[in-house]
Amino acid sequence: MEQKIVDEIRKIVDESRVLTDKPDLYAYGFDASIHHAMPDVVVRVKNAEEVEKIVGIANQYLIPVVARGAGTGLSGQAVPIEGGILLDMTSMNRIKEIHIEDLYCVVEPGVIYAKLNEALAEYGFFFPPSPGSGDVCTIGGMIAANASGMRAIKYGATRDYILGMEVVFPHGRVRLGSRTLKNSAGYQIERLMVGSEGTLGIITEATLRISPLPEKRGVALASFDDVVKAGEGVAAIIGSGLIPSALEIMDHVCIQAVNNAMDIGLPDVEAILLIEVDGKEGEVRENIKKVAEILKGRVKNIEFTYDDEEMANLWKGRKGVLPSLSRYGEDRVSVSLADDMCVPISKIPYAIKEFQEIAKKYNIIIGTYGHAGDGNLHTKVLINPKEEDEWKRAEKAVAEIYKAVERLGGIASGEHGIGISKAPWINGDVETMEMIKKAIDPNNIMNPGKMTQWKGSIISHLRYR
Amino acid sequence: MKMLEKYHDEMLSCTGCAFCKKSYAAYEFPEKESDYPKGKIMLAYGLYTKELEENMEMVRALQKCTLCKRCEVDCPSLIKITDIIKAARFELSTLLPEHEILVDNFRRTNNILGEENFERDGSRIAFIMGCMVKKEMKDAVISLFDKLGVDVTIVGGCCGHPIEKIGRKVETDIGKKLREKNIEKVVLSCPNGMLALREFNPMHITQFVLSLNPEMKREEKRYIYHDSSFLGRYLGIYDEPRELIGRVANLVEFDERRERAKQCGGEIEFRRAFPQEAEELAMHLIKEAREKNATIVTASPHCYGHLKEYGEVVDIVHLLERSII
Numbered sequence A: 001m002e003q004k005i006v007d008e009i010r011k012i013v014d015e016s017r018v019l020t021d022k023p024d025l026y027a028y029g030f031d032a033s034i035h036h037a038m039p040d041v042v043v044r045v046k047n048a049e050e051v052e053k054i055v056g057i058a059n060q061y062l063i064p065v066v067a068r069g070a071g072t073g074l075s076g077q078a079v080p081i082e083g084g085i086l087l088d089m090t091s092m093n094r095i096k097e098i099h100i101e102d103l104y105c106v107v108e109p110g111v112i113y114a115k116l117n118e119a120l121a122e123y124g125f126f127f128p129p130s131p132g133s134g135d136v137c138t139i140g141g142m143i144a145a146n147a148s149g150m151r152a153i154k155y156g157a158t159r160d161y162i163l164g165m166e167v168v169f170p171h172g173r174v175r176l177g178s179r180t181l182k183n184s185a186g187y188q189i190e191r192l193m194v195g196s197e198g199t200l201g202i203i204t205e206a207t208l209r210i211s212p213l214p215e216k217r218g219v220a221l222a223s224f225d226d227v228v229k230a231g232e233g234v235a236a237i238i239g240s241g242l243i244p245s246a247l248e249i250m251d252h253v254c255i256q257a258v259n260n261a262m263d264i265g266l267p268d269v270e271a272i273l274l275i276e277v278d279g280k281e282g283e284v285r286e287n288i289k290k291v292a293e294i295l296k297g298r299v300k301n302i303e304f305t306y307d308d309e310e311m312a313n314l315w316k317g318r319k320g321v322l323p324s325l326s327r328y329g330e331d332r333v334s335v336s337l338a339d340d341m342c343v344p345i346s347k348i349p350y351a352i353k354e355f356q357e358i359a360k361k362y363n364i365i366i367g368t369y370g371h372a373g374d375g376n377l378h379t380k381v382l383i384n385p386k387e388e389d390e391w392k393r394a395e396k397a398v399a400e401i402y403k404a405v406e407r408l409g410g411i412a413s414g415e416h417g418i419g420i421s422k423a424p425w426i427n428g429d430v431e432t433m434e435m436i437k438k439a440i441d442p443n444n445i446m447n448p449g450k451m452t453q454w455k456g457s458i459i460s461h462l463r464y465r
Numbered sequence B: 001m002k003m004l005e006k007y008h009d010e011m012l013s014c015t016g017c018a019f020c021k022k023s024y025a026a027y028e029f030p031e032k033e034s035d036y037p038k039g040k041i042m043l044a045y046g047l048y049t050k051e052l053e054e055n056m057e058m059v060r061a062l063q064k065c066t067l068c069k070r071c072e073v074d075c076p077s078l079i080k081i082t083d084i085i086k087a088a089r090f091e092l093s094t095l096l097p098e099h100e101i102l103v104d105n106f107r108r109t110n111n112i113l114g115e116e117n118f119e120r121d122g123s124r125i126a127f128i129m130g131c132m133v134k135k136e137m138k139d140a141v142i143s144l145f146d147k148l149g150v151d152v153t154i155v156g157g158c159c160g161h162p163i164e165k166i167g168r169k170v171e172t173d174i175g176k177k178l179r180e181k182n183i184e185k186v187v188l189s190c191p192n193g194m195l196a197l198r199e200f201n202p203m204h205i206t207q208f209v210l211s212l213n214p215e216m217k218r219e220e221k222r223y224i225y226h227d228s229s230f231l232g233r234y235l236g237i238y239d240e241p242r243e244l245i246g247r248v249a250n251l252v253e254f255d256e257r258r259e260r261a262k263q264c265g266g267e268i269e270f271r272r273a274f275p276q277e278a279e280e281l282a283m284h285l286i287k288e289a290r291e292k293n294a295t296i297v298t299a300s301p302h303c304y305g306h307l308k309e310y311g312e313v314v315d316i317v318h319l320l321e322r323s324i325i
Helices: A003-012 A022-027 A048-061 A113-121 A139-145 A189-193 A227-239 A252-261 A281-295 A308-319 A321-327 A345-361 A388-407 A430-440 B008-013 B019-026 B037-048 B056-063 B081-091 B097-109 B130-147 B161-165 B174-180 B191-196 B205-212 B229-234 B239-248 B268-273 B275-291 B301-307 B316-323
Strands: A041-044 A065-068 A085-088 A095-099 A104-107 A162-169 A172-177 A202-209 A216-224 A246-251 A271-279 A301-305 A333-335 A365-371 A376-383 B125-128 B153-155 B185-188 B222-225 B250-252 B295-298 B313-315
Touching: A003 A041, A003 A048, A022 A041, A022 B037, A022 B056, A048 A065, A048 A085, A048 A162, A048 A172, A048 A202, A065 A139, A065 A202, A095 A113, A104 A113, A113 A139, A139 A202, A162 A189, A172 A189, A216 A227, A216 A281, A216 A308, A227 A246, A227 A271, A227 A281, A227 A345, A246 A252, A246 A345, A252 A271, A252 A321, A252 A365, A252 A376, A271 A281, A271 A308, A281 A301, A301 A308, A308 A321, A321 A333, A321 A365, A321 A376, A333 B008, A345 A365, A345 A376, A345 A388, A376 A388, B008 B037, B008 B081, B019 B037, B037 B056, B037 B081, B056 B081, B097 B161, B097 B268, B125 B130, B130 B191, B130 B301, B130 B313, B130 B316, B153 B174, B161 B191, B161 B268, B185 B191, B185 B205, B191 B229, B205 B239, B205 B316, B222 B239, B239 B250, B239 B316, B268 B275, B268 B301, B275 B295, B275 B301, B295 B301, B295 B316, B301 B313, B313 B316
Parallel strands: A041 A085, A065 A085, B125 B153, B125 B185, B222 B250, B222 B295, B295 B313
Antiparallel strands: A095 A104, A104 A202, A162 A172, A162 A202, A216 A271, A216 A301, A246 A271, A246 A365, A333 A376, A365 A376
């Protein structure tokens, strides 16, 4: 990037917030995916005006702009593969307004999810989408990826809570949506922004719908001696008309990984389901009993708890699956490949079975876990990242996994987003997506090379050496 | 890259999930990616793979960490984050100017503060005075051992651990002195020294006092115990200081304690190089102690020397010295 462009940026933002030193550029080039690439400059923006001016410069000089939150993305969305300007949004971290009586709050994109919920809890409310990375991830990142998490089965995903937004597009800063709970006034472009992964514009403010916190929660831990039986259990629960607030599955590979890495002591079985119900006290106890009845005959063992600490411990185990898989052993680490497929709920047992067969065929280890209640399965491929051959086998296995998912009527990503890692298997009408992209970002400066634009192998821009 | 070579697989095992950022959310000072543990692991990786060359920005980034291990508590991959950062420091050819002073002091005076050491001969029970203890609580130590009826041998000099933490190996003569004096029991109040002198199976002063079970008087005061990262997360000593404080006064707890305890920023090499960050870390504890209407008790001279600059603090050596009848 030409020095004069950096100089222009320095006229907008304090020198201390414009980073060009190589170690800084290198550190910012990672997220939680398998990819890495360095930007030419990192700008730690503090407000929408700065973002607007910087995007203006980028549009003038045709330089890529990539927004980054906490860097927890799993598909490479925030990895600046074409260089350019990386905007660190984490300093825009104010909770600007909370309107309990109107059921919304207004936040800057760098607000950490857990901090928002801490603030809302004081009023007995919460922002329900609950990503596994919620202790550290930012609201902006959640919107860009349409993140959701384990409570999506009952509460939906980030998209369902977006009322309004302020966005900087290449043509300028605009306000989208409203502060009202209903809106049928024209195109809802704020919802188009959800899941757009920074390829259309930069979110500088979001108006989010909020919900009252449930009075009580209860969790059942069901153990199975066969992963397919667990999958059938999921379909049986949902088919009964009971909608749990979370319904999670972990196979044996994941159980073993968590037990190796964390002191949680999950049962050493082929699969477990964690079923959470919430609501009024009596309703919760009744529904937990109902879950136990539904699973009778399928389950090896079932236990339940209403104790906050015990429940937190179980969820800690579930949230720790992804990183814990890196401790599986045998020189293998967990890499984010084919990690977020979504299938119709009843197809879960078939999907898990197919994934296991594919793993066997390619002699790799695949752990399966995820939000079984909404059909969102996470698999983790465990390989030795120093072996080129393992990457090649993994790539072939991943392609077969996506084909199986398609056959079962599923999609490539439920909540992690497309980025680079899932780009070849993006669903939906790519042509229409590209038309929208071209209309809003004609110079292709907004996070270029991602989603529909990535045409190469997913095993590229690797962070492993 | 011999030091980092050992951690190649460890660095690859880091998924980059950023859970290690969790405890940083309480503070203002982390600004950029390399201020967080994840960023430091990535810098170490870049240094190891030679994608990065050492420069002053990298040196500052890798040194801007107390090695307190708090982030490791939140790491589900159990990555040895502090070991990686420490290994990376050993690969650096440059020190921060503030650290050069400490190393120079050590080499000139065998004391990282550049002060004269204090020693005295006594029985085969030795107390290691160290640099920080001598500066902060020498007289109280001597009086404490007198009250305990122990004719203590005092060995001075620096253990070298703070220097090792910044990535330099130095030779200390403490071990030689202990052997020459045929010392049977080594007692310290500084957890850095305990780590450096592990081969002598040292006891922390709180463990030593408890083993003698002296008679102590109570005072009606509220004391809140601050777990030193090195005494707690490194050495696993959580209960003994609490037991003693409970005997002499009313023990109050921080919201985050034991293995989840907040770091105070008191490690001498950290606070010398990063005084603003160290102040912010300290003020979080001072504020909570004030809200709980309690006086902080420390059990490490590094914590005490730092926290007392910002609020009411007493070290456990002082507390024991005045409580033992």
